[in-house]
Amino acid sequence: PLSRNPCKSCAVVSSSGQMLGSGLGPQIDQAECVLRMNTAPTLGYETDVGSRSSLRVVSHTSVPLLLRNQTYFFQQSQDTVYVIWERSNPPVPYHYYEKGRLDECTMYMMHERASRGAHRFITEKA
Structure with a gap:
């Protein structure tokens, strides 16, 4: 999946509370690639943060949260590529x-x- 062609448009979606009330969900979902951080949910927040995820960058400290909610993160979003990182x-x-x-x-x-x-x-x- 990481070898696919580069995206022509990309939305990087933070987990900041500033997203609430933004109404940017539809615009985010129109981007060819949508990058999200850690375990920030989309379910219930689609109006403001969209629903699609192409790539999710996850800190090693958030992996237990992913594993606790496998249905949401791994079955609902089967097309999402996960990049797990840990600082040295x-x-x-x-x-x-x-x-x-x-x-x-x-x-x-x-x-x-x-x-x-x-x-x-x-x-x-x-």
């Missing part, structure tokens, strides 16, 4: 110029747990 777990410095300081994951977790928590990716890297 090297410590990555938060900034390339601050070697020896906090690694990226520790920095995110520290800021999310702070009393005025904010996800550092959203506030700094976006």
Whole structure:
């Protein structure tokens, strides 16, 4: 399936709450390829996120969720290609110029747990 011709049009659908009320479902479903992330459902949200999935990129941490709902993910969407990924777990410095300081994951977790928590990716890297 991954050897098929490239898509002429592609919709990358996030699992963000920003999708609710968007009404983009029909437009998403018109794309030749529809890419989704992890276990974000389409059932019940078709108006906003569409119903088709060509490719679903799944973190290794979400695999148990896929297996708990096999009927939905593997039988209803038999044409979907699943790509499972896992990071190799090297410590990555938060900034390339601050070697020896906090690694990226520790920095995110520290800021999310702070009393005025904010996800550092959203506030700094976006």
